[in-house]
Amino acid sequence: MNIIDTNLEFRKLNYINKPNNIILHHAAHSNCSVYDVHRWHKDDRGWSGIGYHFFITKEGLIYRGRPEKAIGAHCLNHNSNTIGICTQGNYTKENMPVGQEKSLIELCIYLCTKYGIKTINGHRELNLTDCPGIYYPLKKIKKEALYKTQEIDNYTVKCGDTLWSISKQFNMSVNELKKLNYLNTDIIYPNQILRIL
């Protein structure tokens, strides 16, 4: 994963951000750049500069916005403990390209690991807004990023266990359990070691 530095000029920033949550946005604009958003937030709205910490283009290029340690300006009442990621595009009316989705998941995994983050939200889950749009793959991004970040444990199969009973016990689906253990079958054996979340 590569983060492109932008060297944007900000007015005063507050370096007391303590991220424990990632908030996902769309630009609500089909082809704007990180520099456009910076200009809109700085000149038109009079903020310190771009409110998001990252901006991802449809091609999947990841640009740095506001420094991670600086308090953002992207989600009312949630700016001092979050990282804001904005994606180019208007996901109230278009679908997200594969390359952008891939970079978004990679960036989320990187940030979750770096800060021990276990929560990812869409903007609309925290404020009254449509952002990031109904066509934004919110569920998928959350699931894939958090799934791959979580610590993996071992479980030794006992007599009478089934994939179903084990998945219930660890609050996973049978499919997740099979995927994590590269199982092509539902058959498991006593003393078999399974990876669990």
Ligand SMILES: [Zn+2]
């Ligand atoms: Zn938003």
